[in-house]
Amino acid sequence: MTAPTPTAPATAGPDATGPDATGRGTGPGAVRSGQAVVTGIGVAAPNGLGTAAWWDATLHGRGGIGPVTRFDATGYPVRLAGEVPGFVDEEHVPDRLLPQTDRVTRLALAAAAEALDDAGLDIAACPPYGVGVSTANAAGGFEFGQHELQQLWSKGSRHVSAYQSFAWFYAANSGQISLRHGLRGPSGVVVSEQAGGLDAVAQARRRLRHGVRALVTGGLDATVCPWGWTAHLAGGGLSTATDPEHAYLPFAERAAGHVVGEGGALLVLEDAAAAHARGAVPYAVVAGCAATFDPAPGTGDPRLRTAAGLALDDAGITPDDVDVVFADAAGEREADRAEAHALAGLFGPYGVPVTAPKTMTGRLGSGGSALDLAAAVLTLRDQLVPPTTGTDRPADDCPVDLVTGAPRPAGAAPLRHALVLARGRGGFNAAAVVRATG
Template sequence: MSRAVVTGLGAVTPHGVGVEAYWEGTLAGRLAIRPITRFDPSPYPVRLAGEVPGFSAKEHVPSRIIPQTDHWTHMGLAAAAMALDDSGIDTARTPEYEMAVVTASSSGGTEFGQREMVNLWGRGPEFVGAYQSIAWFYAATTGQISIRHGMRGPCGVIATEQAGGLDAVAQSRRLLRTGTRVVVSGGTDASLCPYGLVAQLSNGMLSRCADPERAYAPFDADAAGYVPGEGGALLIVEDADHARDRGAARIYGEIAGYGATFDPPPGSDRPPTLRRAIEHALADAGIAPCDVDVVFADAMGVPELDRTEADAVTAVFGPGRVPVTAPKTMTGRLYAGGASLDLLAALLSIRDAVIPPTVGVRDTAVDGLDLVLDEPRQAAVRNALVVARGHGGFNAAMVVRAAG
């Protein structure tokens, strides 16, 4: 059975553009949650977000593509190009039907869609551009990456909100087992516009706290929801034999295990299924709980959901037996981009033997978690577990393992 390894990383995040900008800000514990600037947030109850600073589509996207696509796709194209450059893959010399793209999406191109809907209702249908038909679409980023890099293998998109970043990478691993050699996978998101924000407000989980340092504090006694963010990460997931044969410069790690479950509907007397997803991921990786060196938590910031996650982690690993971290407390939850960014962080933890911190948590409200707070923790990391939940009941867990 083919082994899936990660040979390239690309990121566009609230810490900046590029993997090292993200990692430097994360290890420094730098808060990247700020007042929203992409639109006037004053009429809305949520006024903070993790915005990507200094991102210019002109620097990363062909000029003819910019007016055809949404901000979310611009960031996906940028991250994909960075990941491919990092991997050293020569796409011109790789068979086009052996390369694929699988991304995650949650809301599609909301900013582009809002602009065109304003034109429709304010000026009439003749003022709606033809690109509205594709720019909002969930698969737009997958399609644009595929076209730009000549990847004609089995491409796709997975729409499971925050869990999607792991689900997409898991689908990439499946494709490698059926003959594909290289997959661009992960996700980005960008719903920081009035349309996107109002849609998100409907779930009742966004923090309305006005203090950036306290607005997103999962596992805290004052947890009041999460802060939205934009950006994400794209990874090059490659067949291990193909990576070796082409002389890949580096292998960040192996996608070793994956599990996914779906929760029962609210009000049901059946228990949540996050624990089962974690157990499936460990079994798929062939490891025991004692082999896991760090857990990257989903960290919803909603008290009852934080308790559910803490219960699942302690049930599998035992109280205080494994370090737990949530670097997304610095950036906000990035929806379709969030889990793939955690996956990138887990791979960098393996590379650098360090666990990034959780920030903003002052009064821990859950028992049994060894939270890595405020400062990075030096530690050898061989197996890292990433946990993600998507609104609607989606659960995913993934184990990444050191190469070798």
């Protein structure tokens, strides 16, 4: 399958107007003061390290799910995962940081460096406390923690690294990114599993409204290790299929669980006026965000549709304005039906194109929704909706217009608004609306 290769981002001065060839808005008519705009993207995903490689693979339907290689999984009932390819730690992390960081933090440092470079943001030229970090992480440094526990059990406490005191922590990514780049503004971490990537972006957006100039935001997780596998198996919902192409089939009649992946995305979210003043060319506007929490099982209905409606309200649009939905896509029959019915209730049956490119990566914890948000941004830029792989057609009880097989180009009208949905274990729901700038 083939698709047009996205064009490289162009640049424009502060007086330029209208959209450029990439779909980024370029002038005062594209964004308004007070808006949160995406000016940089960094990606570490199972089907591509770096934004360009990942997006090209995503548009062409090339997946990154395969047999686990990071440990011997032959004795486990689940032996497939999405692993970030070609990541050499020493190429992305200084030697001095290697002993004190988990794999997820190393991936986060690489994604943050790419996002900041893409944004062209000169930290030294910003106010001293004007740039911060808000990331999401659902598991912490699992692999680091496993190693240190093995040291404790096999050799004793004197052999446990002092870095264990923070390398395992959910906020390690935010802290290390802040230190690495001298980001002295507000810093934080959100822990809400798959919903976390969107929740972190919502937190960053609120920070911008309080005067912060820019934040690095999004999420990553990396739990492809025996300790992580034990947690995933205990949590349930995993596919035991051995065929990477058909292991994770959201909305399909044969859906039987998801595949775990590692990685995610980080974005530079910037105040529109500040971005315009420095001549930056935004990708898109984060126009609306919302979150809800499901009631206890058996006591009420899921609230994903409520989160979606609140995000649309926050963006000042109606369901008729939404051009594409990036679904949570659990890959479990009951959860898929619930999401499909929520979408049908909001847009009507088959009322809006729906896609789930995470079928190419697996579910990435906090990184999943952040990567979907990056995909939504680039969808608006390139006017192409990436496909859902694996699933040929949705089940009859999932009335969604699922984009499959190949990218779907914009129709008679351009793609202007994308809705991104995410659900986290324990009842978390999150939604975000991205708007084109042109």
